[in-house]
Amino acid sequence: MSEAALPDAGAALIAAKAALRTRLIAARTRRDAAERAYAARALGAALGALPELAAARTVAAYVPVGSEPGPADLAAVLAGSGRRVLLPVLLPDNDLDWATYDGPDSLTAGARGLREPGGRWLGPGAIADADMVVVPGLAVDRHGMRLGRGGGSYxxxxxxxxxxxxxAVLLYDGELLDAVPAEPHDRPVRAALLPGRTVRFGPTAPPGSG
Known part of the structure; x- marks a missing residue:
């Protein structure tokens, strides 16, 4: 491939991501309330069954909004057994700061319709304390490559x-794809939780199994 062709290839990849996002978001908005409620219950149960969650002391997550899959009280589900839960705060440059979840009354309205923690910000590096991270996404492929909403935050x-x-990423049925367009900065996840199953990618043996 010539050097002149490289920008065209990059533009084509970005366009492919945008087209796939549009299709997936449209499909999510068509899911009815009953399907979303079923998925929320099933995903909450799947999270509770993860040995990685049982072993975790600190979990980073988010508050699902709109048509995002997962229980609305995701942070509370993860905070059982005295677990510390970190929630993101979206910064102006699309990076993420983090604050500790202190119960549903501690959540405030954030940018872009998000729900964010109202406590003291701990800095973008606070996520390094997390043993487990529940990541939002629109799809994931068979290699664990995740398609997000395009801001690069996660x-x-x-x-x-x-x-x-x-x-781990929370998804609806039909959002596990054979492949998603990926750029060099994209980061894979180690598992996808869907309402009917949990799919693991790569070396993801449960804690204590070795």
Whole structure:
């Protein structure tokens, strides 16, 4: 490939991502309330069954909004057994700061319709304390490559994780794809939780199994 062709290839990849995002978001908006409620219950149960969650002391997550899959009280689900939960705060440059979840009354309205923690910000590097991260996404492929909404927030955050941290994305059925367009900065996840099953990618043996 010539040097002149490289920008065209990059533009084509970005366009492919945008087209796939548009299709997936449209499909999510067509899901009815009953399907979303079923998925929320099933995903909450799947999270509760993860050995990685049982072993975790600190979990980073988010508050699902709109048509995003997962229980609305995701942070509360993860905070069981005295677990510390970190929630993101979206910064103007699309990076993520983090604050500790202190119950549903501590959540405030954030940018772009998000729900964010109202406590003291701990800095973008606070995610390095997380043993497990629940990541939002629109799709994931068979290699664990995740398609997000395009801001790059979580790719930057995941680059700060400690080695061995467990990462999982919550999805609807039909959002596990054979392949998603990926750029060099994109970060894979180690598992996808869908309403009917949990799919693991790569070396993801449960804690204590070795």
């Amino acid at each position: 790719d930057r955050a995941l680059a700060r994780l400690a080695p061995g941290a467990f990462t």
